[in-house]
Amino acid sequence: MTETYEVIVVGGGAAGLSAALVLGRARRRTLVVDAGEPRNAPAAHMQGYLTRDGMSPAEFLTIGREEIARYGVELVRDTAVDVTKGEDFAVELASGRTVRARRLVITTGLKDELPAVPGVAERFGRDVLHCPYCHGWEVRDQAFGVLATGPLSVHQALMVSQWSKDVTFFLHEVAEDDLPDDDLRRLAAAGVHVVPGEVAGLVVEDDRLTGVRLAGGTPSEEGSVHDRQALFVAPRPIPQTALFERLGAEMTETPFGAYPVVDATGLTSVPGVWAAGNAMGFAEQVVNAAAGGYRAGATVNGELLMTDIDLAAGV
Incomplete structure (x- = not known):
């Protein structure tokens, strides 16, 4: 037997739970489908969310689930694998x-594809970081490294110099000759030290990052290891947009992947389908995602x- 709701929210992160809370309080029969794979799971704390600064992502989600349950919203731990549109939406x-x-409100977010450098994935969210607004205060004034993974890495190196005056920019697979002269001047002006050469891995002692190792060196060779306490990387974002694509939503290409075209409320080009959180854009932090939801x-x-009122009124 197929169960019918007024609204299905696909995704149980900040955006999805926020949408569900509003809908539950509006007395709408609502279902949240939560795959249980939040993007910020590796982080011990989330920052910059007023009144929730420093709260763990797991605690935030636990409280959110408790709140929506008070208003009769159902939550199922499952994954939406397909969707079709007829008179209504059928979600498989x-x-x-x-x-x-x-x-439908789709808040399926995105996944971070990390650089294939040994040690990066294991330390991501601890002392391998991606966002200075999320983590910069916690590692302020420490010795930073920034791993170049593309043209936007220069911007990342410049940004993190706000939180430390000891920043080393590891070019990794980027050739120094490929950097525009203006970028080199900006890096120099910000006091960022540029180091060519491929990064081979991280040095970890007592469960703490202590250095970045370049390829072709050993610990005993001078210059092969640069002492660093925090490493910033730029993961490649993989938007989870399969449901939008199945529905034929208009998409737009960005430097961070393809996302659905939405209006100011999150409405997509498919009538009846809204997007919120990282499902609609790369830069949605937790507080933005909650607001969008x-x-x-x-x-x-x-x-x-208004649809029901107009139907009853015959207009």
Whole structure:
């Protein structure tokens, strides 16, 4: 038997739970489908969220799930693997269950593909970091490294110099000759030390990052290891947009992947489908995602309400 809801929220992170909270409080029969794979799971704390600064992502989600349950919102730990649109939306789950709804809010986020440098994945979210606004205060004034992975890495190296005056920019697989002269001047002006050569791995002692090792060297060879306490990297974002694509949503290419075209409320080009959080863009932090989910949830409720009133009124 297929169960029918007014709204299905796909994704149980900050955006999805926020949308569900608004919808539950609006007395909408709502289901959250949560795969349980939040992007910020490697981080011990989330920062910059007013009144929640320093809270662990796991605690944040636990409280969010408790809050939506108070308003009758259902949550299922499952993965949406397919969706079709007819008179309503049919969402197929990995468990084999099919659920239907009048409206969809998709908050499936993105995944971070880390550089293939030994040690980076193991230390990501601890002393291998990606966002100075998320982690810069916690490692302020330490010896920073920045791993070049593309043209935007220069911008990252310049940004982190706000939190430390000891920044080394490891070119890794980027040739120094490929850097524009203006970028080299900016790096010099910011006091960023540029080091050519491929990074072979990290040096970890007592469960702490202590250095970055260049290829072709050994610990005994002078210059092969640069003492560093924090390493910033730029993961390649992989947007989780399969459901949008299945529905034929208009997409737009960005330097950080393809995302659905949305209006100010998160409405996609597919009538009845909203996006929020990292499902609609790379730069949505937790606080932005929660706000976007709130906006989408409120818009969905209002749209459903006016649709039903117009139908009853015959207009």
